[in-house]
Amino acid sequence: MIEVQNIDERVIVIASIRPPAIYLDHWAINEISANPAVLARFSDIFKTKGTLLFTLANTFDISGIQGDALDRTALFLDGVGENWFPLEMNPAKVMRAEKEYSEEKNPPYFADGFLESYFPNIYNRKLTLKEIVNLVTENNGSAPVFTSVGQTFEEMAKMFELFRAKRSSDPKLKGQIPSADTFNVNRPTKFVYESLIYLMFAERFRLYKNQMVDFFHSTVALSYSEFVLLDKLWENLATKIKSPRPVRVYSQPGLLDFINDLEKWTTPWEGKKMIVANHQKVENQKPRHKSDMKGRKENRLEQP
Secondary structure (H helix, E strand, C coil), rough: CCEEEECEEEEEEEEEEECCCECCCCHHHHHHHHHHHHHHEEEEEEECCEEEEEEEHHHHHCCCCCHHHHHHHHHHHHCCCCCCCEEEECCHHHHHHHCCCCCCCCCEEEHHHHHHHHHHHCCCCCCCHHHHHHHHHHCCCCCHHHHHHHHHHHHHHHHHHHHHHHHCCCCCHHCCCCHHHHHHCCCHHHHHHHHHHHHHHHCCCCCCCHHHHHHHHHHHHHHHEEEECCCCHHHHHCCCCCCCCEEEEEEECHHHHHHHHHHHHCCCCCCCCEEEEEECCCCCCCCCHHHHHHHCCCCCCCCC
């Protein structure tokens, strides 16, 4: 949940994760939205438990939806409501944050850039997922946060090339998958990232641009979620990771299994609130009124 407070000329953002943490690839959002019975069950679950981890890549996907599919997606986002959390999609950034983490800092997986550009438009309320999707996509893909997606692609492409060169020069790296005893509970993304990289090279996996987005989805989501829905290829890779951290992974044939398991899931721990941003207000810029958020249906989600 994201709650924004304006206190003494400062913008305070308070985030919390109500367990379990759930990540859905775009196909899963489409499938749930398209089936009224499944959507009703999913929305009922979110009345009492669950937080959807949501990335810029998810917003990218939703920004291109039009017509009836957009109406269905709006109902899905209504069902999620306030129970979402901005997940950083760049594994390199998360790994750096894990390495440098201390209690006074934001969680390594919090996507601070997701919200920072929109603080002037967010004020004194809990922020629903539909509202933030509208704010991010309203400029038809020219929003500041979309710039970071391209930068992420460039950074990760360089990391792949460095690893490819290192692997070619060191035969010991070929087919080597990190074992469970090397897992560091404070740096789970590093473990998942290295595991997926080794698996992709061992299985001669060719990484195109769309698959690179899936790689982003998979790495951070598998590091911090309890439930993850991915494409079949990535589900197969995920099941080979030797992480001791419990996470349930599903692909399209297992969608109903996911819903059934989520309904049965009981909370073993309480979620906690955290202040994840504390910024000076932007001067001479008034918060946007809710009525200003209505726009053209082809690129916006209508407010109820």
